[in-house]
Each structure stands twice: as structure tokens, then as C-alpha cells.
Amino acid sequence: MSQTQVLARKWRPKNFSELTGQDHIVKAITHSLEQNRLHHAYLFTGTRGVGKTTIARILAKALNCEAGVTSMPCGECPACMSIDKGNFVDLVELDAASNTQVDSMRELLESASYAPTASRYKVYLIDEVHMLSRSAFNAMLKTLEEPPEHVKFILATTDPQKIPITVLSRCLQFNLKQIPSSLIAVHLGKILSQEQITFDSASLQLLARAAQGSMRDALSLLDQAIAYGNGVVKEADIHTMLGVIDQEYLYDLLEALARKDGAKMLSIADEMEARSLSFDSALQELATILHHLALAQIAPQTVDETLPERERVFALARHFTAEDVQLYYQIALHGRNDLNLAPDEYAGFTMTLMRMLAFIPEQIFPGGISKNSGEEGNIRQEAIQVINQATNNSQSIQKKEAEISGSPNEDWLAIVNQLKLNGMTKMLAQHCEAKLFTADMIELWVPEVHKYLLEKTYQDRLKAALENYFKKPVKVTFLIGTITGMTSLVMQEREKQAKQSETIAAIEADPFVREIVENFDAKLIVSSIKPIE
DSSP: OOOOOOHHHHTOOSSGGGOOSOHHHHHHHHHHHHTTOOOSEEEEEOSTTSSHHHHHHHHHHHHHOTTOSOSSOOSOSHHHHHHHHTOOTTEEEEETTTOOSHHHHHHHHHHHTSOOSSSSOEEEEEETGGGSOHHHHHHHHHHHHSOOTTEEEEEEESOGGGSOHHHHTTSEEEEOOOOOHHHHHHHHHHHHHHHTOEEOHHHHHHHHHHHTTOHHHHHHHHHHHHHHTTSEEOHHHHHHHHTOOOHHHHHHHHHHHHTTOHHHHHHHHHHHHHTTOOHHHHHHHHHHHHHHHHHHHHOGGGSOTTOTTHHHHHHHHTTSOHHHHHHHHHHHHHHHHTGGGSSSHHHHHHHHHHHHHHTOOOEEOTTSOEEOTTSOHHHHHHHHHHHHHHHHHHHHHHHHHOSSOSOHHHHHHHHHTTSOOOHHHHHHHHTOEEEEEOSSEEEEEEOGGGGGGOOHHHHHHHHHHHHHHHTSOOEEEEEESOOOSOOHHHHHHHHHHHHHHHHHHHHHHOHHHHHHHHHHOOOOOGGGOOOOO
8 A cells, every 4th residue: 555645745846837925036046047047056045844945956957957957847857857756866965954064064065076977967955054063164165156067056044144144145045935824725725626625715724824834834734634634624623623713702702892791701701711722822813803804994905805704804893993903902912922921821811801891992072071882872962062062162261361272282282392391290291181271271181090190299390380481370270080192292102103104105115225125025124214303
């Protein structure tokens, strides 16, 4: 009985057209082969399972195919078939992790001076090259810089930072990307169709996400799934096999959150604990769903058409504001980071859910009254009318008495940065919001969370700064309560973020930067960009 070959080996790409997710590499190598612009040393970098060794072997076939140097090796000549089988005499593969010493490198370099036995080029493929010792690197420098015409070096590594710069400068470097989960799922579907194995799309999405950008990991997981499901790949089996969270729980949680039903949310958490599900994974998946909700709200066309819960995502997106989603996303991330500090995972998870409920943003009406979902509509409308009338009356009086124009908080924001404050007094001013601002009287409100700033010393200093600014006595009253959030600190942060966004957009749109990114597969490090003050 013949042994079944694992999928990762059986379906290893045999030519450039079969590669998935590395189009930028294929384009560059294909063009160089077609124009016969061959380099003597290539370096492929990238995480595990993205195709480094596969591309190296296809390149070896392209160089030694009996049809000539070509971007489309025939796959049928003795050279191509021998390379596919792994027994080609002129393709020397060295595992640097097992041959780290200088003696192994010297033996390899001595053999390089001899002509190929049965092909056009002698190709040396050194995998995990960063594992070589410093002496081994030094020994290969001269040969790597000026090798014999019949020799080509192909190096592969998962950690290019450990390779000496003297070696990097002698190689043509290609950075392989992690493969998007959508492409992995499509590729797995094609393989299962060829293997005539029954599957559903949801199971492939789960496997693709679990692979984390590695095609080899995805194929290994697929082998495991076929065995686990007895020849059938089903979503329920994949959930059990991988130990991933059933998405139904998470969508039910978000629906309960939309209704502000805390009891239901805790009931769902109890069910998850009863099934011994990982709360760390639950928060990770919850953040992923919130990301989908944000996309559905801001750029609906970008939501994956193959997403099994697509309709449910759009339905939930209509129940939350964009601010809600951003807040819950941050709470989920922080909750996951704090899990190891919690008494246990269940406590950490449920506290994260309760934090989402506790920090539900309220819509603030004029006068500081908040809109709660439990209020009756007619009572709320009457309250709004009374508040608006009172506000209008107050504003008409203020217009007659005020020596300054604009809304109270706008006037406050206009002068707060001119008061020459520092320390805790400055913090107090930055966290205040004015609800009354006339030439003789100022009413400043501070949220409950910052009430610790209302020490008499800081109040007196702020009052003195205001009197110095207006050149006359001013009555300043400090109150604790709900504010709209339009404080000096918030406005400064918004202005800073706007400048940062404009700076990043200007650099990304720069023709020179775009040319470097497109031609050299460069990546813009956004965190390093700072606007000029």
C-alpha cells in the first residue's frame, strides 16, 4: 500500500504561475529571466511557509531547463524533473542550521570551482543562512562577490537582521510577504476540489486565519482537518479541532451590548466558561468582529464578500455609532492585555464586558441632560423643549451682558491657552468646559473622573490668572458634572492628530516616495513621521 503524500509537498508549486500571494517577487524574477539579466546571488526573506525554498527551486529550474533560461520552465526535461524530485546533482542544498561551522562552508566553496556536471549552472541553495557562524560568513564573502560564471547562490532566511551587512550588500534581496487569509482560503478550496473532498467555505476561512499568513501551515492544518473529519472538512469540526471560539457567541454578545442587556452578556460568558473556551481567543475574535463593523460603517465595499457573517456584520453596524465601535475595540484590546493581571480569565473577560456597558457614550443635550434609551419618547421631547427654551432665554440675557462673543465654551477655548498656566493648574484648565462665560462671571464644569483637580489652591491660581487676563475681578465657579467633552486638551489632541494625518498623507502622495515603494517593495514606517512644528 503506497503512502499518501502530505498536501504541502504534493501541491508545492512547480512554476511561477502557481505561486500564491507573492506577485511582486514573481514579477521581478520573471522580468530578469526574460531579459537575461541574471544576478549571481539571491536572498529570499520572510516568515515560515510563505514560499522561500519553493521560489528558490523554481528559479533553479528556470536557470537549468533544457529549453534555455526561461521564466516558464517546461517541467518535463530531466533537469526540471530531477529538481522536483530533489535529486538534481547540480542543485546543492545546505541547511545552515545543521552546518554552521566554517569547515562546511569551505567544502562547499571548494566544490564551486568545478564546472556543473549535467546542467548550465551549479546552484547553491543555503536555507536559514542567518544560522551560519561569523567565520563561515567571512569565508564566503569573496566567492559570493565574484563567483565563477557557472555558479549561482540562492540564500533563504527568516531573520535577515542576523545576516552581516557585507553579505546583504552582495545579494539581490526579495522580501516575501505573509499571504492574505482570503488567498489562502481560495487556494485551499482549489486543492480540496482537485482532491474531491467535501468542504464548506466557513471551514476554509477558519483554517486560513489560523495559518497566520503561512501557506505551509494552512496545508498542514488542512491535512489534520481531513483526518479529523474522516475525509470531510466541516466548520463544526474545525471549531473543535482548533479550539476557536464559535462566532455565534460573540455576535450574541454584541447584540446584547446593543440592547444594553448586561444580564444576557454575563449569561453568554457563563456558557463560554462551561465549555472551557479560551477568553483570550474570545477577546481577539471580538476585536476582529469590531474591526469588520468599523469597515462596514466607513468603507462597506471593503468588507470581504466571502465573509460568512457578512449580513450580520452590517446589521450590527447599524446599531452602533462609529464612536461606539472605536471605543469597544480599544476596550477589547486593553481587556486582552489585562487578562494575565486579572484574578482569572473569566473575571477579566466579564470585567471587559461590563466596562463596555459602563462606558457607553451618552448623547448630551443643551444644559447637560443626557439621552438614555430607557426614557419615554414624549417625556424626552418635552424635556428637550423646556431645556431649549431655557437655553434660549439664558443666551438672550448673556448677549446683552457679555463683553465677548461666541458660545461660552468657544470663548473659554479661545483664551485658555493664553493664561500662561503650568503644572496642575494648567491640567485643571485643560479639563474644564465653560457653560457660562460673561465678562463678570465664568462657570466651569469638570467631569467626575477629574474632580481630584479641584483643590482650592489650583482653583485660586486659575481664578487669579483669569482676573489678570481681564484686568478686573471675575467670579469663577467650579462644578462637577457631565460635559460634552470639548475641552482644551481634546481640541489640542484633535489638532495634533489632524496635522499628523496631513503629514502622513503628504509623504505618501510624494512622487519620489511612491516610486521607491513601488519599485523596491519599500514600506513606509508611519510611526517615524512627525509634523514640523
